[in-house]
Amino acid sequence: MKITLRIWRQSGPEDRGGMRTYELDDVTPEMSFLEMLDTLNEKLIENGEEPVAFDHDCREGICGACGMVINGEPHGPDRTTTCQLHMRHFDDGATVDVEPWRAAAFPVVKDLVVDRSAFDRVIGSGGYITAPTGSAPEAHATPVAKATADAAFENAECIGCGACVAACPNGSATLFTAAKVAHLNALPQGAPERESRVLDMVETMDAEGFGGCTNTGMCTSVCPKGIPLASISTMNREYLRALRKA
């Protein structure tokens, strides 16, 4: 396959950056998108040019490190992580645009690498259950209905990649935050911190410069793990409930 890539190159946070064009003519349909970029980078290194920087690690779709906007869509056309996207989804001769996540709260570090540490601070403000090591009761002391456990799991699947923020016209992290609130607040173990969790996480989310949610649903449509839009309603309900109690 022959592929023309137009890739965002930006040497650092201060650089303005811009798109640069590269041609590859030995792409195979079995390659993953990142393996295709590896091939490009090998060529660049051999020519003494700087390779394209991008975050990646597990290449199994679970660590959440990789993420780029491909032809305008976060993670590209296949509703999966970039590392699990394969070149068979592109036509021979196609031109493919590759850009970093674009969001005020995710400043560009270099090329396709962005700073997503705001996510960590949102989690740190309440996305946990306080259970110091050694203090736990017997695991079977509190049964959890299967439906509840399954609902918690569905939200706990979030990999923190940031595609939801990149897709959102407002650059909002509401789906990300809601997933954690919906996971922990669903469980009996999460009940004691139910109110403070949602209030603190929403406050931090706003303070980190993420935009507000206007229910466009773009977030859930690109989420590689299928975190449901309904989680946002769950979080809003939890938020109102906490406000009333406060």
Place this chain on the structure above:
Amino acid sequence: MNGTPPADTPPADASPAYTDYRVGAPVVDAKAPEGPIEERWARRRFEAKLVNPANRRAHTVIVVGTGLAGGAAGATLAEQGYRVLQFCYQDSPRRAHSIAAQGGINAAKNYRNDGDSVRRLFYDTVKGGDFRARESNVHRLAEVSVEIIDQCVAQGVPFAREYGGLLDTRSFGGVQVSRTFYARGQTGQQLLLGAYQALSRGIAAGSVEMRPRTEMLDLIVVDGRARGIVARDLVTGRIDTHLADAVVLATGGYGNVFHLSTNAKNSNATAIWRAHRRGALFANPCFTQIHPTCVPRSGDHQSKLTLMSESLRNDGRIWVPSQAGDTRAPADIPEDERDYYLERMYPSFGNLVPRDIASRAAKNVCDEGRGVGPGGQGVYLDFADALARLGRETVEARYGNLFEMYQRITDEDPYRVPMRIYPAIHYTMGGLWVDYDLATTIPGLFAIGEANFSDHGANRLGASALMQGLADGYFVLPATLADFLARHPHDEVPRDHPAVTDAVSEVTDRLYLLLSNNGDRSPESFHRELGELLWDTCGMSRSETGLRKALERIPELRAEFWRRVRVPGGGKSLNQSLEKANRVADYLELAELMCLDALHRAESCGGHFREESQTPDGEAARRDGEFTYAAAWEFTGPGSAPVLHREALEFSHVHPTQRSYA
């Protein structure tokens, strides 16, 4: 980066081959208490000195890595009141590769009333490790396993549950009880997020200072004691020293030395290798595990291999065509022309034999020309019977995400066509030698999780890596580290101490060399070449001839690396080629030690199969008389023969037998 050329040139020109070694004094685990094995951990905890809660804040502990072991340790030490300084190379501690573990975590809860117990988990682990692990450690692991599940449930880990609201378990790779707790096919993710969230609480509270995108490049040893690390900020390129009262390495295994493995692309051996070079013994480097159920490679562009949980073997049946060279589509091969070789060879365990046996059997049938798929490097894992017996809905509930993953990669639908699988490097049982306290041979340096060698012997059982990582991080290290801190003087190391400044110069000199080399080959090309060599000679099956060939080739390749490597860009900003080159430089040294260890261990055991040591029917033959020991290697200089220290292993509770899964 300073601009001065290095004073001490790394092995650019001279790094002779070593196929010889010296034998040094035996190494002894001095910390495992005597007495009944069931009481040893309780006794050790009682005998351990404590640090007064009011004084804990004055102690700084460096933790490198944020996987299950590191994340759990950092969170717990912070809860106990220590000042934790934690590092990871990823952009967030939530991304450590523990996250990719799929199948589950073992615990001796006996919720199924199926005959499980701490004793049985201990027994299975010692036997599964092919009698090359330390009994005391393994028993402790089995004891602590039950506390782990309690801890994780309290953190909100959404384990699979039964309709009555209680936890579900399943049987897993090579054991006959259902002791594996799981969260669909994402157990590692859920356990890691539990540890990450606990760690995040510590970070927000100010008790953990977290440094993401920062990579440890060397260990600082002052007057024989580990006192800190040299680390590079991967974004700014800044090299800094970080000093502490103790250093904990939780940096995972070294499987990426093989280039293609199921490890994350950036997982690497630099932290443990640098610690080894500074004096920590490295044990059993040749004990590497090959996982039988991975997606076969599709071409030369392959950048890594993807594992699928071996829980698939619970319901999938493994087969190849009976005749070599049969290229018919699987559906066209009639039942009586299929060889369900694991069921045939091992009737009582069938498709659930341990990983090493399943992997080697796959290699053997492929070597016979009966492999399937591109290049004949694959075997079928067929769910047709399971689908007929259980229905699609049940199969989907159990394996849906794995089937989806497989289809995404291969473009084949496993509900209709059998999966193709092939073994891949997955886990390393070897690692830094540690005593019962998880302390390395450098006082003040601890190694936990996959980074150490301790609990799995020559082969790890499925669903035991998560157990060991969390056991070390949540429960073992916090107890033993306190003892170390209480027994050693708490004093400051001056930042201008020669040991500190020397370590910094060595790191900057090496990076300078890499950046200024201006060769013509990419770091990746060397990594690939090394990996292929290792896979052929030190992979699923090893022979003296192959290993000697590798030991001859590796120093040549290393010299070529330092002559020809090309690293574009500079050192003062994000430079992923530089990161890669620095890691490959360490692989080129570690690989040699692996091959030497494999050569010296002229027996087959666990994941280490020596062709010269097999039974008449081709099974691995241990040689207990000569090799019932852990091989702990001492570094003596690049290209110089290391010194072997043997730790004799005693089996007084589980009597060594040749494993039999027939």
